[in-house]
Amino acid sequence: MAVAIDVVDISKQFRLYNEKHTSLKERVIHGGKMPFTPFWALKDVNVEISEGETFGILGRNGCGKSTLLKCVAGILKPTSGEIRVRGSLAAMLELGAGFQPDLSGRDNIFLNGSLLGLSHADIEKRFDAIVAFAELEDFIDNQVKFYSSGMYVRLGFAVAVNVEPDVLLVDEVLAVGDAAFQRKCLDHVKRFQKEGRTIVVVSHGTDTIRQNCNKAMVMNHGKVITIDEPGEAIRAYLADLLGVGTLDNSESGGIEGNVFAIGAVQAEHGGSGSRSHLYPGESLTITADLDSLAAVDNAIATIAIHDDRNELVFASDPDDPGCQMEIPLGGGMVRFYFPEVPLLDGTYSVSIGIRSRTQTAIFDWKDQVTQFEVANPGRATGRVRLPLDVSFRMRSVMHTGEVPAVAPIGGIPGAPVAEQIVS
């Protein structure tokens, strides 16, 4: 397959001026020299993007992904290297860039379309489609400055997608408008893909990349970290973003004067190899050291899991008899075992508590003492990987009233089993 975008050894240096002298006086005073710190926004970047590919670029803020996109679009000049682009190109770096607030929507469609490279005749041909896409039929002759931000952005997107380029560059603009408009945008992107156009998407949203891309690249500090299948690339991106090399093993000192103290907490996954993350569906074991100054026979171990937005994903049932235990003097180790973790991508934190069954007293509670990461190699998105079985049956013509025996779908996620190991 032909290469649509060939990025060869691209480097881009920015000059970070300590002080910017743009006036003549300052230039003269400083002898025309301005002190600056060189900053390499891109360093020896090499990428080949094939025709028809939907290519995602992931990276943290300031990793150089937008700079790369601007170089490909021709807005910035690379310091060294060369980029070859096959076919026509349109860049959507900012929706409605070049809109003139004092002009009507109609005039702005022509202006923006021309800036994106359409001729006057082309725009006239597509005008109705653009207005319909933006759903602005009633407001097209109003000045753009009176538009709501949603209308503004819709118009911008409508113009950009109607340019119909061979190569489309998109910079985190897919997340605009209401749900219905977003769906329309995605439909448009899907159509572009079907037509064999090349799309390059820059995004923080791993879901966007996973759902739409065939390939993804992760960048950090102006360098390419990896170019891989979206699943693997997202994993690398998350690892880079969180700076997590291994599962976190938090040390936590006990609370003095208390009867119980939860010590070191560890998380281990049941998967193979030295992976630091789980795949969905693998088992997870959390072990917590427990120091005890007294023997208690009615203790309950509880566990809660929060996601990275600090929303509760799961909290164990205190009435579950499996969670009740006797703890002898001196303590031991509490093990929480999840036979299967059906979670999808994300980093989850674990909180552990020991409390009394009969009284409401909490012996000890460690909030978010450790965390684990789940990385999904597949393309399912969302938060939970529900067990799923899809089947197809011919319609039974004769036997009316017969209830078709469909395999039950779904199952109850494995409840944690607390075991007590007496030391």
Add this chain to the structure above:
Amino acid sequence: MSLSVDRPSAPGSDPVATIGGTTRFVPGQRHHQVTVVNGKVQLGQRLVDLWRNRDLLFLLIRTQLKVKYKDSVLGYVWSMLNPTLVLAIYYVVFKVISRNNQPYFAIWLFCGLLVWNLFNNSAMSATGVVVGNSHIVKKVAFPRELLALSTVGVSLVLFAIQVGVLVLALLIFGIVPAWSYLPLLPLALVALIVFTSALSIFLSAVNVYLRDTQHLTEVLLMAWFWGTPIVYAFGLISTELAKPRWHSLVWIKYVYLSNPVTPIAMAFQRAIYGKTQYTYHGAVTHILPVWGVGTFALLLTLDLAVSVGLFLGALVVFGRLEGNFAEEL
């Protein structure tokens, strides 16, 4: 900055050779064409690109015109009213107060101001045009020279309106232009447009890096105005320079005559005002040299040639500076 477009080749083949550099992707560019982004500037490709994007140029001109008069009550009337008021001021100062005896002095003034307004308006607004449109420059790839050229276009539209006013004035006062000199005017206008474009492109780019340019331009244009025979007649200068005491300072004459706007303004005055001298109480005053059409044509052609050179030079400078616009703004 340059992106270059190679020659269209048969589909399926893989073109590698590239020519020239362009600043953007061109509509209608076919699938098998390869665009190269690198650090080189190609003048030829730049010109081709400007031509290909003429639709955008017209649109930018329209936009500027619309925005310029959008909220004013009188709107486009201002484009006539403004020069007319300026004309009135000069007329009062020179005709009424300092008692200039030149007949139809207002028409004489109008001829020169017409030329000067086109040049001045464009150079002034071009200086800030790239900086003022930074939101576009930073986000969209297109030949940015178009921004500077659009200010020339706007000035040209205003020029046309003023020509209308002038024709009206000629009819009212019953002044007959020098018909044989009228064919010079298109040549003079083209030379003026090319020269103005060159300066506008240059200033718009330089101002991105050195914002003082804006203020400096104002002052320099003021000096330039008085160094051009618009309010006063060239005849006064040439009579003065012919005097023996200027023989040692003959270079002043050449400096004065090397002003590209001078022959253009004189061509307009010669063709429209139509007189080279006037008599007042028996005293003859020379206002314009008694050159034939050929001499004027030669001067204007020379002017045009120099302007084309400057225009190409300005494009090269612009291309050099353009690469870092998106960072500097």
